[in-house]
Amino acid sequence: MRHTIFFWLHLLLPVFGILLFLCYYSVSPHKWESEVSGYITVLTTALPLIISIVCAQSISPEEGNHFLVFLGTAVKRRNSVLAKWFMVYCAGLMAISLAVGGFMAGYSLLLKRVRFDVRFCFTLILLMWLGSMGLYVLHIFLNLWKPRSISIGIGAVESVVSALMLTGLGDGIWQFFPCAYAGHWEGFYIRYYLEGSLPVTGEAVKVLLFINGTVTAGIVLAAMAGFHFYEGRRIHD
Numbered sequence: 606m607r608h609t610i611f612f613w614l615h616l617l618l619p620v621f622g623i624l625l626f627l628c629y630y631s632v633s634p635h636k637w638e639s640e641v642s643g644y645i646t647v648l649t650t651a652l653p654l655i656i657s658i659v660c661a662q663s664i665s666p667e668e669g670n671h672f673l674v675f676l677g678t679a680v681k682r683r684n685s686v687l688a689k690w691f692m693v694y695c696a697g698l699m700a701i702s703l704a705v706g707g708f709m710a711g712y713s714l715l716l717k718r719v720r721f722d723v724r725f726c727f728t729l730i731l732l733m734w735l736g737s738m739g740l741y742v743l744h745i746f747l748n749l750w751k752p753r754s755i756s757i758g759i760g761a762v763e764s765v766v767s768a769l770m771l772t773g774l775g776d777g778i779w780q781f782f783p784c785a786y787a788g789h790w791e792g793f794y795i796r797y798y799l800e801g802s803l804p805v806t807g808e809a810v811k812v813l814l815f816i817n818g819t820v821t822a823g824i825v826l827a828a829m830a831g832f833h834f835y836e837g838r839r840i841h842d
Contacts, residue, residue: 606692611662615696618655619704622648627711637718642795644708649733649788650768653740656697657760660744661753663693672749686745686832694741698734705730725798732794736787739821743783746828780816783824 606612626644634640709721740763747756763784769775770785771792779785793810797803803810 606663606666609662609665611659612696614655614659614662615700616703619700619707622651622704623707623711626708627715630712631716634718637712638799640718641709641712642792645705645729645791645795646771646788648704649736649791650764650771652733652737652787653763653767653784654757654760656737656740657744657747657756657763659697660693660741660748661756663689664745664748664753683829683832686749686828690742690745693745694738697737697741698730701733701737702730705733728794729791732790733787736790736817739783739786739824742825742828746831749832780813781820783817783820786817 626647630640706726709726712718713720744756744760747759766782767784767788770779770782771788775782775785775789779789793803793805805813
């Protein structure tokens with residue numbers, strides 16, 4: 606992985622996004638609430654596409670040796686895909702931490718608009734990371750079975766769906782779309798942080814968490830079951 610752009614993606618993409626938004630907000634000031642909410646919304650909307658690209662890069666070295674090392678080195682085959690998911694998912698945590706924490710730090714120190722609570726930043730990072738768990742599993746699975754163009758194309762569609770789910774079109778159905786989890790939970794928390802109330806009741810939150818957890822667990826179990834029959838694939842690109 607050291608000889609690919611995998612780790613550079615996790616560094617350069619967050620830094621580029623931070624600089625872009627800080628430059629924009631420095632010349633087009635709005636209320637800090639709308640600026641922070643706007644940045645987080647764009648970040649969660651772009652996340653599915655970024656995850657698809659990152660997962661494609663993580664599988665790329667395995668394609669170079671036709672998946673022989675990936676399938677033949679572990680005592681149990683599922684350990685290979687679990688190790689790959691763990692590495693990519695932890696790298697995602699670092700990138701999300703940089704994207705959120707770096708923006709908050711730059712917003713406070715460079716633009717000097719407002720100072721953020723550490724707990725506020727930490728919760729945003731955690732919600733975004735946990736909300737993307739199913740997407741990492743899904744796109745690793747897709748890249749193992751199909752060419753990377755399929756995964757990246759689905760990631761682009763997921764980003765569009767994620768944006769649509771934040772509108773009225775997502776009311777009542779967003780909980781069944783894993784690509785919409787991060788954006789909605791971030792929105793709930795930001796509203797709670799600013800106004801002290803949630804747009805849904807406590808009972809509804811429990812139901813939503815149960816559905817989200819069930820869908821994510823279903824994706825993980827389906828991917829593990831499918832990998833049991835995995836024997837590599839032809840390399841077309």
